[in-house]
Amino acid sequence: MKKAIFFLLAITVLNSCSSRKKANNSTFMKGFFSYYNTLFNSKDALETELKNRDKSHKDNFYEPFIPLLTYDEQPLGTEIQQSNMFGNDAPGVPGRPTTPPGGNFTGQGGQKGATILEISEAKALKTIEKYSVMKSGVEKNKAIFDANILLAQARIYKGKPLEALDGLNYIFSNMPKDKRIPLARIYQGLAYSKMEDYHRAGEVFAELKNDKIKKDYQKLLTVYYSEMLLHAGKKEAAVDELEDAFAINKNRKLRSRIAFLRGQILASLGKNEEARESFVSAYKYANDFEFEVKSQIEIAKTFNGKNDDYEGARAYLEKISKKGTYASRKNEFYYAQGLMANKADKKEEAKEFFAKSLKEKVSDPQIRGLNYYEIGKAYFDDSDYLSAGAYYDSALAVMTYQPSKVLLEEQSKNIKQVTKNYYLVKKNDSILALTKMSDQEKTAYFTKLIDGIKAKEAKEELERQRAERKKGFDTGDYSANSIFASNTGGFQDFGGGNKGGFYFANSSTVARGESTFKQIWGNRTLSDNWRTSARGSSLEDLKNEAMGIASAPDPRRLEPSFYIEKIPTKAEDILALKKARDTASLGLGRMYDAYFSDIKLATKTLYDLVDNKPVEEVELPALYQIFVMNYEKNPPAAERAKQKILTDYPYTSYAEFVKNPKNNNFNTSAPEVEKAYADAFDLYVKEKYEESKQLIESSLQKYPKDALVPKFTLLNAFNTGKTAGKEIMILQLEQIALNYAKTPEGIKAKEMLKYLKSDLTIEQTDEQGNAISNVPKPQEIPQATPVSGGPGRPSNDDDIKMEEERIRKLEESASSIAPTATPEQQTRKK
Template identity: 30%
Template sequence: MILCCAVLLVTSCSRKKNKFLNRNFHALGTKYNILYNGDIALEKGRESVDNAFTDNYWELLQVERMEDLEEVVLPGQSKNQDFERAEEKAIKAIQKHGMNIQGKEYNPQIDEAYLLLGKARYFDQRFVPALEAFNYILYKYPASDKINTAKIWREKANIRLENNELAIKNLKRLLEQEELEDQDLADANAILGQAYINIKAKDSALTRLNLAAEIAKKHNEKARYSYIVGQLYNEFGKKDSANLAFDKIIDMHRKIPRPYYINAHLEKIKNFDANEGNVLEFEEYLVDLEENRENRPFLDKIYYYIGEYYRGKTSDSIAESYYNKSLRTNSQDKQLKAFDYSILGDMSFDRAEYSIAGAYYDSTMNNMVLNSKPYRIIKRKRDNLEDVINYEDIAQRNDSILDLVNMSDEDRLVLFKAFTDDLKAKAEEEAERKEIAERKLSAAAASNDLNSKSSNSKFATNKSGGETFYFYNSTTVAYGKSEFAKTWGDRTLKDNWRLSAGIGASTTSQQNIDITQGASEEEIYNPEFYIAKIPTDQKVLDSLAKERNFAYYQLGIIYKEKFKEYVLAKDKLQQLLKNNPEERLILPSKYNLYKIYEELNLNDEAEIAKNDIIANYPDSRYAEILLNPQSEFSKDENSPESLYESLYQLFTEQEYAEVISGCEENIKLFEGDIIVPKFELLKASARGRLYGFEAYKEGVNYVSLNYPNSEEGKQAQEIMTKVIPVLSKKEFVDNATAKNFNVIYKFNADEDIKEFVEKLNKAVSNISYFDLTTSVDVYDENTKFVVVHGLKSVEGASGFAEILEENKHKIVKEHFAISSPNYAIVQMHKNINEYLESQ
């Protein structure tokens, strides 16, 4: 009997005999052994992919929860071991149990093996091999009961390969020609919807996804499709239809993952119209959503959307509190934090709290994708605040110092006595806290010594021989506290307890860290120590006042011109005039105040300011503008813009000495005006052309240091970091590496060269075999060069000059040949003698 069974088993193992026993033996082994284990591995892999993927609910969801990974996988490699195992099982089923006899497969499970193979490759994101597996089923098993499933998976692979039009064509034909089962029908419509989304045909996608959501049997899929439907309706502005889709998700409640449920609620909050809905009922709904304990993991977004609701109602203070609550949840959602910070920044900006707004925008950029379009928008806002933040800091700091200078000795003593008393109180409080911590630590250590044997493990043995939980044993608890205190010290029970205790220290002590650095304990608590730090040198005080006054002037101009905050601008300029500023700031401040009064419809104040300027500064350009406003004097030849344009024209004409003197005059004339950095940079360029590299470097560095927040200052900083290192190289290059050469004729700066240039141009125009040009270049204050450009070798340049000496034009003049790169070095470093000596 045993022998018969053995013979029967051996004969049934053959894959080349089309017998009932053979077919069923291999089919059962394939289905209940190999494919069963392969399907388990596939589902395990799908679960890991699903868990690793985080949906971005700020954007339209994908139909399928799977992240597109960009890493390249070599043939034979896999990204996921579970998918690799599933693929191995599928291949084993095909190789060990396939019954391909005379071109026909007799094992009915092999088509499922190929389907498993394709799915494993698909989820492992090897879409081309997956496509091959699905196509093989369609080619070799046209009568398979899995044929429609294979077609659907083939189009999923096509969509992943961005063959959206082909997938749409094939899926539409499948839906028209075949009667699909419920799951296949739902899958086909869902991925057809994804293909339509990919090609931006979202109206067609909406129809398909609506159908998929109705047909789908799995709650997760039904919720996901419904959520995408709601998102699409929102994009089309159909909020009522969107809310119906979100209500379907909410009705499923605990049958679906919590994120779908919560985000459906949040979308409904976003869609609520306070003008049409019941506000009281809706606000109760918000409170319930906020207070539900199950929603705690999602409070970051809940607070944000509640803030959005109140911001829409213009209840800015309530909205602001919710945005801050959202941030305090320590959310891991960077996009959410970017939204919170950005909105808080905009709110601070609207209140003209520009320093605070700048800090919020900094935090916003830290949570955004670098150099993305939203990042660049926020960066532009932040850059616009750079100047105002800088000058506000200067004004506040210097005002504080000067206020201390102007205080009486008694008032200073009272102020710093209060300050040092506060320091003492805090120090005593800290000392007492440490003493309590040390006593607790000593008590725990003593208890630990007495019970060292029983405290070596987390569990202690009770009298009956069993083990008790760690926290039930006072000895082990004391030991744990002792170990914690050794590692962390004494920490109060609060959020972020791991952060250093010093994080919560007073701002005052942090601000004064530089003042107290190196001071003894006695000095730190002595008011006289701080009083002695107040500057007394008149030069220092004058410098502080001058810097403060200039900051006030710049703030007034910035608030007026850039932000149109006329009240703030008025306050700054009025305060400036009370501070006894230097003469150069008085007149422009008064004129800008006059313009601000006009904007604010303060006609009496505007008239007083106008009469003051006309009476006390009758020869100024401001008086001329006020006396004859229709003349557009601000745009005539005396305006700073026109003067700059005139000087720039002279610069292009190589009148560098005149440009330098003109810039110096206008810098003094318009000191304090926003155009001054332009004159400074133009002056630096002219000095560089006339005096060389060191003069240019000095001028650019001056602009970068003295006008760091202006456009010219930023440009100068970029020149210092990127251009100056390149220009600093003064070593001459080998002629063999150059492609263009010049012939140089040297003249004294005051020498009349007009006739020579005309003669040279006539001679050059007769040369047709070279594309030659000429120029007159200033070398320095005493020298000019007449240059012939366009020659191709140093020998050719020298030979060309000799030809000119001998032809009919007889151009005889001392000359030398030089490559274009070396000529640039000569002009930059004014080292012509070094070059000639090296030749």
């Protein structure tokens, strides 16, 4: 041993004494120094980063797909390669250096400097710069290959795949015959994948698949290739590649992850049977407790309610949930059972399982949120939107997976809007029904209501007394005999006495505590999350609040007159209630379609509105909405709306649309048509009647189906009255009344005819031919107003208000330039 040590020392001394020039030209010595100096430090830094990431890695099972690699082992391909397709830069273990995403290295003292990956990159660059040996354009130092691979890895893990290609290209250019070239090609494909250049990555990986490469390289290739295919959207090919990866990789943990990812992809493709087999394999090979539980939940998700044995699957989950450490995850197994019950169409049983899960200890906040969501969804399916919204809010409060929260927040927001309209309709319907009752009927109705209130309060009082008896509290003062009597460190006496005593043994302190609690929190039921912002103690309270029913009892609540005197009696108040009810119902029908795609419920809601005989501004859009929702998928449901539009509103934009709904060129009144109408009015006011008539006639030829056609024709009749006389004007008005009977212009033409025709009397003359004077009735020419609405009418309430405001201004403009009586008519009127 001494001889061997002496020999090594002699070689070291001789080498140190040799010239620097000789050492610099030695390929062997450069390879030796490159590895045991800078390259070793680069490798050590990279390994430190990978270990930190592995220890801090935590799977998010609510992402669509999990990553395969978590940096748990080094020798995949070589002793220094390991990567993660998803590039997670997770925080490290406390007390160990980590690389935050895009941040600087932070040690225990919080001091910032170079990141671990930057250290690895810098050392690799120094190795290449200092120890490269180029001869005849070929790199002779084999260690430079490892340096460039380390450089590529450090840059890929830093999120700089383009820069990583620089080091790999050096290998391809200067070390083309190195036996490890396939490894460099694998990282080249990975770099392209990170750049989302899936076409190039696919070419690289496919070429390697066809080559005969080392088995260690094949392991790495199948992992990266399968994940690249998944990100490229080629799920079927990814499943096949994962099958190869499962066969070739023998590491237990990696096989479990491969099987789990394969099951996720198959489930997303709707192949539940194959997905279940894959999740069973994931459970079989899992060496992580969390992975085992989540695999069982995924197996439950693949349950087929039609062909699978529900009772057997449920019994299996109940059995394993009681075994050992699985008992700590009962809430998750109850959730899985609830999912299976839902698929087996056992809705009530499913709701019970989700409720049981909420009562168990929380192991995963996301699972708790999903339980709330599933219960809320059951209420949603039953159209109980207020209850659904309440459970969705509870789900949002505890969920941890942000994408799920974003989607649920949007749905919860929509539900709140629907709920607001729903209960407004319900409340106004109730009030309107009461307004139609006689006094005797009102008294009988509220007497029955009061009987129900009495029974409810009596029941609540009985339950309260029972609860008090169950508490077992005595009203006697036991402070004198209590073991705590002489103990100043016992419970504080909140009753204000000088001596210590048990708080709940004093009835006055208990009563005072209950009073204080109610002042702060109100009446609360004993339940989870009782300290919520809403003062209502139950869903029933929330519904009462939405209906306008006060939660605090009124002293006069047992008197029928208390309710009767609140019923509106004025016609304008009742009309306002009905209009608000109709508008809310129109919005409700639109929301059912826009938010939930529930066309059936939307159609029923809108037809109920139409049957309730709303005002025209509400009825016409409601009929149009029914037609639009149903004319393709349910023509019979659309036909009634179509016929009513054609019958009652034949000369509106809606009528033109229902005649030819697939005409892409159909629009409401275009701006140029409205301008032409305004110009014709302006010419009329300036007494340029012929020019006004010419503009109207050209507009009618150019826009024969526009919604403003009735208005153009009425204005043309005014021009005729000024130029051709009243008789010709009457003929035109009769034609307008016949052609546009259902339009405002047609109705106004009829009104004008009543006066004008009464003014047309037979002129009587005397024997000399002198006319006998008549005193005609004054004539009134109503003002024309634009036709409101159209198929392009905005669907939401804010836009409707804006549209109505625009029409109102146009009407005001029309009124300001409305036609006036002729001078002859004014003289006759005088």
